[in-house]
Amino acid sequence: MIEALIGAFLISTNYITTIKFMKWLGLDTIPIDKQNQIIKPPSILHPNLSDTTDDVISKIQEFFNNFTFDDIEKKINYVFKNKAYLIAAFTHPSYYNNPFTQCYERLEYLGDAILDFLVVRCVFVEYYKQVTPSRVTDIRQDLSNNGRLAYLLVSCDLHRKILHESPYLFDQMTSYLENSTLFPKDQSMNDKLDKDIDQWADSTAPKALADVFEALIGAIFLDSGYCLETVWKIIEPLLRQYIKRSIKHRNVNPVRSFFEKAGKIIEESYDGKGEFTCTVELSNGARFDGHGKNKKLAKYDACQKAMNNL
Incomplete structure (x- = not known):
């Protein structure tokens, strides 16, 4: 409810008024110095x-x-x-x-x-x-x-x-x-x-x-x-x-979509020459290999291939 009120203030007024409202609520949102003046960035x-x-x-x-x-x-x-x-x-x-x-x-x-x-x-x-x-x-x-x-x-x-x-x-x-x-x-x-x-x-x-x-x-x-x-x-x-x-068109990160569809990582490996490989599997048993310069990119590539296949 509090977040909804803050949102209502933000949309209907401006962020300065909203910050003052938040301060009235007891939220410490305005940096104040010892002279009770707003501190400059x-x-x-x-x-x-x-x-x-x-x-x-x-x-x-x-x-x-x-x-x-x-x-x-x-x-x-x-x-x-x-x-x-x-x-x-x-x-x-x-x-x-x-x-x-x-x-x-x-x-x-x-x-x-x-x-x-x-x-x-x-x-x-x-x-x-x-x-x-x-x-x-x-x-x-x-x-x-x-x-x-x-x-x-x-x-x-x-x-x-x-x-x-x-x-x-x-x-x-x-x-x-x-x-x-x-x-x-x-x-x-x-x-x-x-x-x-x-x-x-x-x-x-x-x-x-x-x-x-x-x-x-x-x-x-x-x-x-x-x-x-x-x-x-x-x-x-x-x-x-x-x-x-x-x-x-809903466009969601393929890694997130992959795990939302009960996908799982089967294996991650490194060839010692600068390339990582990630093997993933969909709930239907289909497997896909992804490659990249690090684990994150390899996982992304594999999940992207899996989601493109659906």
Whole structure:
């Protein structure tokens, strides 16, 4: 009942009013300092820097210009007031040559929660007659899974702006981008975004790509003064067609579907040369082998083959 009341406030008012309502209920949702003032979010800069110092601001702008991060602003049609947020959103933990901001991890955590809420709000408000609460969960997971978000980032050609020094991530990204089915040569951004792909089809997508997409959402939210409408205006065009498709066709993770249908894992093995194999069995006795660079990918591949066979 309490959760339903909070949901009613959130849909009919705004999140600030809802947070105040939650505080009235006794939930500690607003960080208050000793002077009873709302605590501002901690700076995204390194602890020894201040974003109010002219010298620091000018150096951040120079860093921003050197890496042509304005290309990102043009792509998403949003100009950052505080350039540090955008720099941080595209800084991988392995990158040590960014002397100004922290990496994207904090922004990613925030962006993940915001994306979930905005997708659920959209489905609830616009499609409430067509979906049940359980379907809303499926749709949310469908639209915010790592494979989907990684694909969107690459489709917008924003992966090129990620600052990192990780050979492992480089190999992952190279392998993912070489998938000619997902990313045919000479295909425009609009064509990629309009592509009717299996949302769960590519589990080889590097998680870092999805992390950066979520971090970008968190960065926009903070830079826009906590404006959810601004965030939704930017990401809605990227998600809209997939929301419509997910409403019409239930699309669930094949691993989850496999176990819901009483499937079981028979054997997992490693050949010692970099490839894992997973053998699964459906309730009717049919067996399928999956292969991948780790156990998770091998299991995913096997479950996908099994579900495709049904």
